[in-house]
Amino acid sequence: MTVAEPYEDVGSAEEIGVRLHAADNVVVAYRDLDEGTAAAGLTLRQAVPRGHKVATAAIPVGEPVRKYNQIIGFATVAIEPGDHVHTHNVEFKAFERDYAVGADVTPTELVPDEERATFQGIVRADGRVATRNYLGILTSVNCSATTAKLIADQFRRPGLLDDFPNVDGVVALTHGTGCGMAADGEGLAVLQRTLTGYAEHPNFAGFLMLGLGCEVNQISAVADEWTIHPATPVRTMTIQEQGGTAATVRAGTKALLEMLPAANEVSRTTVPASELVLGLNCGGSDAYSGITANPALGAAVDLLVRHGGTAVLGETPEIYGAEHLLTRRAVSPEVADRLVERIRWWERYTAANNGSMDNNPSPGNKAGGLTTILEKSLGAVAKGGTTNLTAVYGYAEKVTDRGFTFMDTPGYDPVSVTGIVAGGATVMCFTTGRGSVLGCKPTPSLKLATNTEMYERMAEDMDLNCGVIVDGSASVQEVGRELFQLILDTASGRRTRSEELGFGQEEFVPWQLGAVM
Template sequence: MAVTPISIGRRGEPSVRLHTADNVVVAALALPAGTVVDGVTLARDVPRGHKVAVAPIAQGEPVRKYNQIIGFATAPIAPGDHVHTHNVEFRMFERDYAVGADVTETRFVPKAERATFQGIVRADGKVATRNYLGILTSVNCSAHTAKMIADQFRRPGLLDDYPNVDGVIALTHGTGCGMADDGEGIAVLRRTLAGFAEHPNFAGFLMLGLGCEVNQIRGVSESWRLDPSRPVATMTIQEQGGTVATVRAGVAALKEMLPQANQVERQTVPASELVLGLNCGGSDAYSGITANPALGAAVDILVRHGGTAILGETPEIYGAEHLLTRRAVDPGIAEKLVERIRWWEEYTAKHGGSMDNNPSPGNKAGGLTTILEKSLGAVAKGGTTNLTGVYEYAEKVTAKGFTFMDTPGYDPVSVTGIIAGGATVMCFTTGRGSVLGCKPTPSIKLATNTEMYERMSGDMDIDCGVILSAGESVESVGARLFQQILDTASGRKTLSEELGFGQEEFVPWQLGAVM
């Protein structure tokens, strides 16, 4: 069979080897049978982003990528074979958690030399990147009315006199009743709502309920820790006398807040005031090669400048959590992370599932075979610095540096929890093409491959695919991304903001029985 000459990707090769000990390489583009990659000849066509064996792998032996186990061969695999779901499976195996083994001294940038951005400093000292008025709902029954109120502020001219207000948004959800009035389910919902109520990107808000729901506004508001100067209104549809009366009252309440909300000016603040959320969605095989490592490089820069980053998606670090426990500054932090991993194992088993239910069909089409492979690429978003804290879903993140939050892998639920924890900018990597936004926090989209970036240029903010397509270094792309994070925090709109995304993606994690 003739050899097909191909020259693309890192070092001008048709494939990418991520570690010398790996027994697979990744196709840099669709490769026809007969192509020579890494010294072996392809036995069949291999799609872009998929894996090729470069050494014999016996049945039952581990498949290695990133010098880590990503699965086990279900049949003998010969050099040149396509390696994917047809010949690789997920299995449980022991990981060496080696708590704290990789902890190093962080080399902070001197305070006088730290990067800055133009932020909005609230009366309580918190720093915002956006300036919204919000409508939060205690229950799904008030969702439509909340949206009707927010829609009134989209009428031409209504906000013209308030140029410093980014808008009025309604964040609604599908729960709040048909649930127990105590326990984990309502606690998570109330913690999420409190996180948004206290979020610095809200100048003020209206909390709207129906009136007879389990999640009463009084119970929701008990946990709020709000600056007394922040304008807040609460009301229920039943007390107001119905939908029309509530819309009228809600609009009036928010109009009263507008003059105060408008009285802000951006000022120079250090990057240490930034809280950066990290998430991925619609991943492909390049996620762990381009966008996620580039985001990790930006996180390392942010941490050295004194800032905070929050990694989430516990099901998508599964099988790679040992890389995080090695970076934990305290054994208790590592133990909390491992405890969450065990919780997820029990949770999925109880519902007849498996941790390998993830990756999704789209992930697999992009070349990801098992959750182990996906997770090893996903943890790259967290860079290389020490792990300083592990938090429950929507819990307020107080530690500086690189932290982790227990969230599901489902993008809107994960992002909702991370923003409730305090994220004021979100970075979202995607290989298949996700269009998620997440008001009141701006979302920067990072494309893992140049082809998708060009095809979806109206949604993608930065092309990390140049790491392969143009040979740009991970560090260089990470530095550009860090600057874009600062620019976004200073008010530069992301493409998802330009398109108006962000209201529908508020999805609190629903736990417990629906009754």
């Protein structure tokens, strides 16, 4: 999908919006438009907020509304040219899509090794490449969460880390589960896979695994699955064995203090961009997401893949209705089948909980102009660029394939990002139109604003303004190249806005599946 020229007839007095494909029957308003505005051969029959849609042709009842040359919904009443097109006159309905497996697969033209982009990474003893250097406290159960935070708080005392400038900090990753669950169910398996992904993450130089002692999620059961180099210091303990909270805080603090000298003995060195694993997520989306930030991120992904790197797209509910654009790029029927199987699972999952896939657009999404999940997904999938889909992973599975990949995660941002980081993402890119402020330690998260107004209002939270695309001062490809360089700079140690503000500890939220007992 490419951004087309602004919609205007020859001789029109002013532009009213952007048409994304010649076959579309709506355009997206550039600005708040008053009822009676006459432009581009249309007279607006109602006021239309910025980012919302205007009909450019008559759409009979039951006929599809088209944007991106794709169906985003169906008219519930007769829509006339100049009408405001939104939830009041458009509905979501399921319809058949042509998956055309592999139809758009093309050879990937890799940049020669000697010409590939590089960044300043931290190479671990086992060859893994980190972008940050943290010590972590992982918790087996919610019952150890407060104690873990008390230990992490000890390292926020002024001066304590001054002698260890190469250590980015000590982070406690706590969660709301770990007990009251089946000892052999899907919920426990997902939690343990998530914790394993963080334990093995290259951005941790060492960590403490902390439990209560009597929980279902026993530390020994998790630790037995870890593949961790002997040079990485690891300690495990439980509050019950240590003799209570205060004793555990003392013991945990001592254990981490002993790890600091070794953790500090690192330096950054030049490594190729092929060592990067880039996570892709969006949150607080608006109608500009699919026009500016998401396509720009997709352009950066295409560059990263050409340089041999890896990108991971998530949020399965937010590709629903656009999955056929990914199956067309699947390198094998097996990859396409796994993606479609996850779509079918979500249909069953939402139905079993008396929901609908169209429940996904939030009130903020709708206020920003997104009408249905179909419209949201068609914009969201643009984050994945245009290259081949090489693999599909389950939640928090370790990502081992190169190129553009997909991970099955919920649309809820903290849960999605947690799974992608557990899979190995060493940099996250997060697009937002309404203004999201999420971080995800130990991985840096770049915030990409979809529109200039929000960027200027929340400049202290945003890392890049992609609104310049719709403003007309830069193209998707130009912003994509700028973003690619920003990703490399971030991987080299440049701090993101969310890092400066201290985000990333509370946003660790593993996907909780199964019965709570």
